[in-house]
Amino acid sequence: MATTSFNPHWSRIDQHRQHRQQHQPKPPSSQGQGQRVHYNQRLRDGFDEEWKDRDVEVEHVKGTNVNIVRGRVVDVSKYWLKLFVNNQVVYLNKAYIITIKPAEIESGGSGERDVGRKE
Numbered sequence: 001m002a003t004t005s006f007n008p009h010w011s012r013i014d015q016h017r018q019h020r021q022q023h024q025p026k027p028p029s030s031q032g033q034g035q036r037v038h039y040n041q042r043l044r045d046g047f048d049e050e051w052k053d054r055d056v057e058v059e060h061v062k063g064t065n066v067n068i069v070r071g072r073v074v075d076v077s078k079y080w081l082k083l084f085v086n087n088q089v090v091y092l093n094k095a096y097i098i099t100i101k102p103a104e105i106e107s108g109g110s111g112e113r114d115v116g117r118k119e
Helices: 008-022
Strands: 055-062 065-076 080-085 088-093 097-102
Touching: 055 080, 065 088
Parallel strands: none
Antiparallel strands: 055 065, 055 097, 065 080, 080 088
């Protein structure tokens, strides 16, 4: 008949887990870093919603070249921008984007209807 013996290693692990649950870690010190942020405040992940439904000029890296794409931001996700460029949908990976600027698109190039516009 096998008997279980007391293992002091497992009791120390249980003590450590209980200690961690009781003592929550303190927020990191932000001395000398300018503006202080309360540790419960959620920081903004990005400015994606500002660019949605706007005409933009995106500078991105493709291999060793830097390309510029002008279009309208249709949708945004965590890793991608969905642009409407020259009546086509183009997806750009955010990891390769250098800059995004507001842009003026020629009429009809952004996919909008030009009905009723004054030129």
